[in-house]
Amino acid sequence: MIDVLLGLQWGDEGKGKIVDFLAPQYDIIARFQGGPNAGHTLYVEEQKVVLHTIPSGVFHKGILNLIGNGVVIDPITFKAECEKIESMGVNLQDWLLISQKAHIITPTHKALDKAAEMAKGMNKIGSTLKGIGPTYMDKTGRNGLRVGDILDENFKQKYQVLKEKHLKILGDIHLEDEIQNWENDFFESVEMMKRFQIISSEYWINEQLAQGKKILAEGAQGTMLDIDFGTYPFVTSSNTITAGLCIGLGVAPKWVDKVYGISKAYCTRVGSGPFPTELLNETGELLRKIGNEFGATTGRPRRCGWIDIVALKYACMLNGVTDLIITKADVLDKMSQVGVCTSYEIDGKETNEFPYDIHNLSIKANYQYIPQWDKELSQCTSYSELPKSFLDLVDLIQQQTKVQISYISNGVGRDQLIKNKKKIKKIFLFQKYIKKFTQEFRKK
Ligand code: GDP
Ligand code: IMO
Ligand code: MG
Secondary structure (H helix, E strand, C coil), X not given: CEEEEEXXXXXXXXXXXXXXXXXXXXXXXXXXXXXXXXXXXXXXXXXXXXXXXXXXXXXXXXXXXXXXXXXXXXXXXXXXXXXXXHHCCCCXXXXXXXXXCCEECCHHHHHHHHHHHHHHHHHCCCCCCCCHHHHXXXXXXXXXXXXXXXXXXXXXXHHHHHHHHHHHHHCCCCCHHHHHHHHHHHHHHHXXXXXXXXXXXXXXXXXXXXXXXXXEEECCCCHHHCCCCCCCCXXXXXXXXXHHXXXXXXXXXXXXXXXXXXXXXXXXXXCCCCCCCECCCHHHHHHHHXXXXXXXXXXXXXXXXXXXXXXXXXXXXXXXXXXXXXXXXXXXXXXXXXXXXXXXXXXXXXXXXXXXXXXXXXXXXXXXXXECCXXXXXXXXXXXXXXXXXXXXXXXXXXXXXXXXXXXXCCCCCCCEEEXXXXXXXXXXXXXXXXXXXXXXXHC
């Protein structure tokens, strides 16, 4: 079977840490979409590592890591990442596989990304400028270069054709120096990629499934950045939700088992776009400071706000989340109270649905507040040690989403994770029974 782990917010939920924690339970970790716009942070023996393209299972011996066909790869970032990981003593060559169908980000894709953002001016998406959008556009426009092409003796010609096309689009936007600089590194990095196993990954992964191997698909970005269901147009260019894994790995839905949905205990967003629970005040700044909310890929300050249950419920629905994992709970220790947005008010009407044109609407977030807890979460090591007030927050999230919270993360380290052994299913069954009983009673 294949389990999937993905972000339920606007990215940076702490996916890297959780994949690294869960990895020993799996034979294979596979990335299925996105590219170097992702920045997944993990701590290996107290050393901080940020992964962009390579799956977060690489620091565990004996686990295979696959970069699936749905991923877009920048050879330059990839090479730098490999060098960093290999310098830490990891033998990547034997444990990393790359799909021949993954698309390649070229220097002119990055130039196009920059030009598109410049043209949008005030309305810019706040892209990471890693060339993601233009590369996916070339993929769907049927012009892209794929990893398999680097093995073709005509690769440089194919590259040149694409480059000419891009230069025409760029017109009089002069980014020649930048393109030239990237180009030298690009070809060197493409050569380096050839030492990896470049495979027909859809055949390979289905063979592994048939043999009973356990696979974890590692999502990137977050549900609210999904190209179809996110806060369009302020989104990324791929399907970040569970459905994306079938496309991004070539796996049929029948194989999908657990869906781990990761959400911070509050909310962040980097880049532009709507954010109904954003706190543009001292509390928002405090969250940024305590949570060290600065982008792992670009270093930009992340916008901060309270947890948004309307968006979270929407994300749980779209992904079919079976297990919720709440991260960065410890960051709330210092808050005098914790806001939980349970509904929106639009034009005086209350709603629990995530609206279509959220960008142009004036939304008021309605909050329930949880009082400050009297014990530091970062000091807790088991569920029974968690303070009552925080458990009220856990209950509220579970009640609202109807999904079990299986872990609570309370620090950056691999072991700073508390398992929730208290199952909610019985509570919901009981509630269902009460509801049915009340309905029957009313009928009579
Ligand atoms: P990802 O993109 O979803 O993998 O997340 P990022 O790595 O971009 O950002 C998450 C940040 O939060 C990283 O700096 C992590 O080290 C950190 N982090 C993850 N879990 C926790 C936690 O429970 N508590 C705290 N304080 N930090 C955490
Ligand atoms: P991880 O995997 C947070 C955001 C960008 C921008 C929008 C479009 O680390 O959670 P793009 O470069 O994809 O064209 O940018 O999406 N974005 C992310 N925000 N975490 C990420 O990845 C992101 N990947 C893209 O900031 O607003
Ligand atoms: Mg990140």
